[in-house]
Amino acid sequence: MSETLIAPPEVEHRSAELVEVSFPKRIIELVVMPYEREAEVAYRGRMITEVCSKGAYDGVEKRTSQIRVNREHERAAVCGKPVALHPTRQEGLVAEIRMSRTELGEESLVLADDGLLGASAGFALMRKGGETGPIVPNAEVWEARSRRRLNHLRLDHIALTAAPAYGGTDPLDVRNAARLAAATPNRDQIELDMWLQRRADMDRRYSVSR
Numbered sequence: 683m684s685e686t687l688i689a690p691p692e693v694e695h696r697s698a699e700l701v702e703v704s705f706p707k708r709i710i711e712l713v714v715m716p717y718e719r720e721a722e723v724a725y726r727g728r729m730i731t732e733v734c735s736k737g738a739y740d741g742v743e744k745r746t747s748q749i750r751v752n753r754e755h756e757r758a759a760v761c762g763k764p765v766a767l768h769p770t771r772q773e774g775l776v777a778e779i780r781m782s783r784t785e786l787g788e789e790s791l792v793l794a795d796d797g798l799l800g801a802s803a804g805f806a807l808m809r810k811g812g813e814t815g816p817i818v819p820n821a822e823v824w825e826a827r828s829r830r831r832l833n834h835l836r837l838d839h840i841a842l843t844a845a846p847a848y849g850g851t852d853p854l855d856v857r858n859a860a861r862l863a864a865a866t867p868n869r870d871q872i873e874l875d876m877w878l879q880r881r882a883d884m885d886r887r888y889s890v891s892r
Contacts, residue, residue: 698801714803716774730828738835739769755841761786802841808834
C-alpha cells in the first residue's frame with residue numbers, strides 16, 4: 683500500500699517591529715506580527731495586501747520553550763530564546779526574547795540597540811496534529827485576489843536580520859533611546875570584549891605555526 687506524502691509546512695517570513703532593548707536584562711521586546719493592520723508583502727512572486735487577525739496566535743504561549751531566535755533565518759545560528767509570548771496584546775503577538783551569553787548573542791544585542799538589525803517572524807499556517815496534518819479550516823482566507831487574511835498561525839521561529847525578507851510593516855524602532863542609554867552602563871565593556879574575542883579568533887585562524 684502506498685503512503686500518502688504530506689508536504690512540510692511552508693514557513694513564511696515577515697518583518698516585525700522591535701519595541702525595546704534592555705541591556706541589564708538582556709531582553710529585546712518586539713511585536714512579532716501586528717493584528718488588524720494592512721501590510722503590503724511579497725507572496726509567491728507578487729505583491730499582496732495581508733492582514734493578520736487578532737487571535738491568530740492563540741495558544742502560542744504554551745509553546746514558548748520550543749521557539750528559538752536565530753540570525754538571518756539560519757536555524758543553526760541560534761542567538762536567543764523567547765521568555766514570554768503574549769498573543770492577546772492589542773497591538774499583536776508580542777515576544778520578549780532573551781539573548782544568549784554567546785558571541786553571537788552579545789553581537790545581536792548590541793546591533794539591535796544600534797538599530798542595525800531588523801526582526802523577522804517565521805510562521806506557517808496552522809495544521810491539525812502539529813506540523814504534518816492538514817491545514818485547519820479558514821487558516822487563511824482570500825478576501826480578494828490580492829488580499830489575504832491570516833486567522834490561524836503557528837509560530838516557527840523569530841529571526842534577527844540585517845535585511846528583513848519582506849517589507850511593508852513598521853521598520854525597526856528602538857524607543858525611549860535616552861532612557862535606554864542611561865540603563866546600559868556595561869555596553870562599552872561588552873563591545874570591547876566582543877572586539878577582543880574577534881581579534882583572538884582571527885589571530886588563531888591566520889597565525890602561522892613555527
